[in-house]
Amino acid sequence: MKQERSHTTGCCQTPRRMFLADVGMGFTGLALGSLLQQDGIVRGEQPWSAPTGKPHHVPRAKTVIWVFLSGGYSQMETFDPKPALNKYAGKTFQQTPFDDPFKSPLHDERSRSVIEKVRDKYATIFPMQVGHRKHGQNGIEVTDWWPHLASCVDDLTFVRNMWTTDNDHAAENQTHTGRHKLDEVQPSIGSWVKYGLGSINDNLPQFVVLGGPTRADTRKSFEANYLGPEHEGVPLALDPKNPLPYGKRGPQILADEQRNEFELINRLNGLAQVEYPDDPNLKARIRSYELAFRMQKAVPEAIEMSRETAATQELYGLNNATTKVAGQRLLAARRLAERGARFIQVYPTPYGQWDSHKKLKTLHAQMSEKVDKPIAGLIKDLKQRAMLDDVLVVFCTEFGRTPAIEERSGGTDGRDHHPHGFTVWLAGAGLKPGYVHGATDELGFHALEPGHYVTDLHATVLDLMGLDGRRLAIPGRKRLEIDHGQPIRDLYA
16 A cells, blocks of 8 residues: 655654754754854854843842833923023023034034924023922932922932934934934834843733833834844733733633633644744744733733722822823832833823923923822832832933024924933932932033933943843844943942
């Protein structure tokens, strides 16, 4: 009897397709290894290897809460007051005793406009729109729009000499990925953390987004790019009944029924992996189904605010309509950090709300009132729970605002985008408390040397989490020196 031709090979009955795929990838791997060795990528004492989930060195933090205020808050009306703006209000930069900021070499070095350079025309100095006072043991100046956060300055570490280059709101992506809008996109900082350290709690997403952009082009702020979709940020809604479209089993579906559905999907995806063994989207999809099943209990519990005491809810401003939204998101961030999320990216306010081209005094005052108490509540809550030792809080925006009046469309009471100098702050993770690093010039225009491009902030975060960004870089994916940045070690206690 003629024997049927088998679709397997060898004594172990390996499927032919798998065998060919393995052989092909084996030859490809040999060739790639040779090329990488020629390029010097695999030379040296520490050749590249995929992350193991373990830090490269002893970490100072295990979780990051990244608080982002979209739109660009004014450095002068928040954390870097400039009294000289009042003294020379109505004058041009050239009419002050200070150097013309447009003639500084820093101006061209840090300028890469996406749209026309209209900002270069704004030269009439606009006075500060709010008063300021000194706070804390070191007399750190904060404007009067932040009374609650001002009471926390002894726990904060300010960086007043940040800069970036994109004057368009795609600077949101630049703040999170390090790359200008016109450049090849890189993974976001949250994705690098997730990629490097893996999971603390397998029942929760490790990179979580609370709130977030409404524009599709700003979603790159939490995308993983070539690291693969499993390392992207997972947006969560603060509704325990439905935090994710796939995060809750419908009432018409029995638990065993859903379990069987997931098992069938995984079997089908497993078969597909034989056909496409290296498809990152497929692998991510499989992991997402598995995570979705595990999250059905863990996620709703993590964001259930009613379990918090009345005092805690008051601390975050949940009982006030003005502060409720920001308070809920920041309290959820603390609860997720407690339960083992790695990177929690929080948008306390909607997209672009700090973009005060007009009516800066009115708009900044309103927005400050919405977030001041909740953000201070987060710092106080983490501190009283002894969580600041393990949690790093980063508070930032995409750029600052011009010291001059924005004159487009007859404007008289607003400031335009300003990437040349702005302020961020950090808290926790063994940083110097009540400390100010760096400065801008007398009018708040330029970040003075040594200024810090946004990837210095990224490098600081990675370093505090125990990661070396250069060891995370993937062979074949070109990263520039500026992509890696340098940790701001002056901030470390």
